[in-house]
Amino acid sequence: MLTSPYLNKEECKMKYYFSRIWAGILITLLSFSFTSSSYAIDIKLWDLSARQGQDEFYELLKKEVKKYNPDINVIVTEWENEAYKTQIQLALNGDDGPDVFFNWFGEDSARLARAGLALDLTPYADMEGGYGSFISKGWQDAGAVDGKIYGIANKAVSKYFYYDPAFFDQHNLSVPTTFGELIDTCKSIKAIDPSIVPWPMGNSERWKLNHVITMLNQRVVGAENTKADYALTAPDDELFTNPKYVEAWEKVVELNENCFNDAPNATNPELTRSMFAAQISPMMYCGTWCGGIFASEGFTDFKMFRFPRVEGGADDGTVGFLVAEGLQVSAKTKHPEAAALVASINVSDTMALADAELRGSLISNAALIDQMEDAPHWFTFYVNDIADKSGHVNVLDVLLEANVSNAYLDMGTEVLNGTKSPQEAMDFIRKVALEAKAAM
Amino acid sequence: MNKTQTNSIGFSLSSDRVSVIILLIPALIFCTIFIFIPAFWAIVGSFYSYGMTSLNDWKWVGFDNYIKASQDEFFWIALKNNFIIVFASIVLQVGVGTILAAILDRGIKYGKVIFRTIIFTPMVISSVAVSIIWLIIYDPNVGILNSILKAIGLPTPSMGWLGDPDISIWMIMIVAGWQNTGFMMVLILAGLQGVSKEVYDAAEIDGATGVKAFWYITLPMIRNIIIVAILITTIGAFKVFEFVYVLTQGGPSNATQVLGTYIYLQAFNLLHMGYANALSVVLLIIALILGWFQLKASRRA
Structure with missing residues (x-):
């Protein structure tokens, strides 16, 4: 402990302890800020509520995403159909909306793209874990507006x-x-x-x-x-x-x-x-x-x-x-790459198969249907019939x-x-x- | 001495004023954030055209949104429905509430608390839950209302209680009346209990009993309470949203549209935010006028 000629011993002691306390507080604050900035990336995902298999499906998605980036936490919120149609528009205009969100592909998704509320996902197609390697060009085009991909179709009804x-x-x-x-x-x-x-x-x-x-x-x-x-x-x-x-x-x-x-x-x-x-x-x-x-x-x-x-x-x-359905990414997301990754992993082989098996979805990654175990007869009918249609x-x-x-x-x-x-x-x-x- | 008193009084008044201002600040802050600023932006927005998904692209249209409202048949249907609801609510909620209150006050001797609680109970249930319960009651296929009518050989509406544009608004009124009559009853009952028993005794000597006493003694003495009840009902009827939204969503064919649901439709379904703002300003003006009446009536009461 250093002493000063202008302070008595007690005062020096006090100053020494105060300096240590301040240093402790600073180190603690700095460590907290490093912890929060370097690790957790929370990605808020909004989807419609489903009657079957949704919980298991999203638990699997969270695990799959962590395989690509362990720092990403996917936080899922489910909405009822009618409430969602209004809520999503309000949320996308606010500052606390979802990073990734469900939408019907058509005028609903295109309007958000034209208004600059949906992120252009074209650059993320070929990144590691990008949707480009999972779904066909035809299915990618389901989310296209003016030649750019603004949504990743994971299923159709x-x-x-x-x-x-x-x-x-x-x-x-x-x-x-x-x-x-x-x-x-x-x-x-x-x-x-x-x-x-x-x-x-x-x-x-x-x-x-x-x-x-x-x-x-x-x-x-x-x-x-x-x-x-x-x-x-x-x-x-x-x-x-x-x-x-x-x-x-x-x-x-x-x-x-x-x-x-x-x-x-x-x-x-x-x-x-x-x-x-x-x-x-x-x-x-x-x-x-x-x-x-x-x-x-x-x-x-x-x-x-x-x-x-x-x-x-x-x-x-x-x-x-x-009607093709899938996920779009908010243009306001603070983590565009992480959000695009979550939307992409949603159509990966593992997730597509789980989507079909757990939620009964008609998945965009159709090549995987044959791998489904014990597909119900109606599911096989849908898949074969859709493939057989002229348009x-x-x-x-x-x-x-x-x-x-x-x-x-x-x-x-x-x-x-x-x-x-x-x-x-x-x-x-x-x-x-x-x-x-x-x-x- | 006088000077000291004056100073003392002057100091005291100014300190009161400071206290009043300090006490008002939290309320003013909340009112500013949640009422004045949104109302200001609603007024500003009503002169522009923009949508929910194009919030940064406002186009100045002047009074076009108000002119559009004056030519919009569904706006007039909505406004007319609001007035129907006002009228029917006053009859159903205040009228029936007054009769029930009079019965509970002087008509029955036993079980007053039980009846009062039963009649008031719907008031504590959420309007959405009440609407869903009535949605099931009105259902044309499995609803209890149709079952009862069919069981006693009465006809049921072929388009359904909520599917027939001629009756659906009245069906909504019944639901609103079922929920809110209890509140009106309690309000008016409080007024009735303030009427001195001696007045009735004196009237009885003069030969005024029963309905006559109610008409000539009770009603004039609770006049101000009834005015307040009418104003509360009127303002509530203009703000009505959840009953209509849950039961019919303004349908069938806009037959049950009210200003609240029509503003919602324009803003969030059709994405006409500017127009929805103009309609909201109209509703705001109506609410302000009614609020002013309520304030005056409350002070008199």
Whole structure:
């Protein structure tokens, strides 16, 4: 201990101890700052909540990511579908949003890219653990906007008619291959027992019928004829004027009269799933997520068929409903490389296989499907059928501009309620489309 | 002596003023952060066009958003629905609440506490939970309401209670009334219990009993409480959101749209933030006018 000629011994002692205490505090603070800056990288990941296998899936993802970078902690938050649509937009504009987030690929993902809220992931394709080595060019393009990759597709959803083969066999009903046969099947089911709902429709959240009109537009109007209208690039005097659109709505009226339950606009979609799973209704149109739900409710002996072609329609019935889904990275993330790595590992061989096995997803890394052990029969059907389709159509509430999409959703309830005729519905949609186009 | 008193009083007043300011500061800070600044930006934003995903790209549009609102049929439907809810809430919540309070105050002798608790209970449940319970009750396929009606041979609406645009708004009103009537009852009951028993005794001598006493004695004496109850209900009816959002999301076909849900739709689904701001400013002005009335009525009460 040094002494000073200006201080007495006690004062020197005190100064010595104080200097040691200060040094201790400084070392502690410095060590804390080094610890936090050199190691942990927290990556917040937002996803929709899933009914099965999600916890195990994300536990595995956390482990897989750590194999590439042990400092990355993946923090997963799950959201309900409707709440998520709003919350993600708010969060991406704030400073505390997710680094990596789920999105539907189409207008929803492209809008975020155009607004500069989604990170361009093109430079990360070929890094170590990058998505470029896991998914095909075609699947990479599902997340592309203007030639750049703004999202990594890890799965897709499609829709099919599910039916109860035991009921069909018992009553000598055959699987309909045309829209006319579908209506006849509904009539036959009602003739067997008028209390049976042939095809339960729960449109209280509006999107259920939107999926049906998506397919009817495809079958009746066709992809070539809808393209310019959907993109709002058709000339004003032609925009949504094709009379086939009205014909598609007329098919909805036919379905409502012959197939659907009463009060579809007041019926919950989950209830209709249960009606089929409980074998109260022999048929329903549902997503590829439904197979697992039916199985979890105890019904596995169902079969599927495609949305039938419409007689005289523009589509031969080989084009299917398909919405790609995946992860995007926030442009505001403080760790772009780590976030891109997490989104990439999500489509790695290990994770893709786990996604298919644990969550029942139709994965983008399709080459791995053969490696699945004990794949349920519906899963094999989806995979084979999607591969067999000549093309795919995206759902209108994801594909269309927000105002036009909302108009289609609203007109679905109006047509089902009979408060608007098919022609009035299309007149309204055209009016909204013209306004939306003018505002672009 | 006088000078000293004056000084003393002067000093005391100024110290009170300082205390008042100090005590107000926390509330002012919170009000500024959570009310004044957002309200200011809502007013500013209402003169621009921008979306949720284009927050940095504001385009000046002047009064266009307000002109658009005046020409927007769904805005008028929403405003009309708010007024329907105001009217129906006053009848259902204040009216029924007053009758229930009068019954509990003077109509029954036993079990007052039990009845009061039962009627008040829905008030402590979250509005979202209440809405979900009623969603199940109203369900056209498995709901108990349809089951009861069918069991006694009565018809049920073919489009469903919440799917029929002509009745769905009234179905929402029943849910809101079921939850909030208990609160109105307790509020009015407190007023009734403040009415002196001697007044009723004197009225009885003059021949005013029962409904007559309620009409000529009770109602005038709790007039101010009822005014406050009406204003609370009116403001609540203009702010209504969760019942509509959970039960119908403004549907079917915008038939149950109210300002709250329509602003939400415009802001977060259709991404018209500027327009949503303009609608919010309209709602803010209505709320300010009603708030001013409430303040005046509260002071009189």
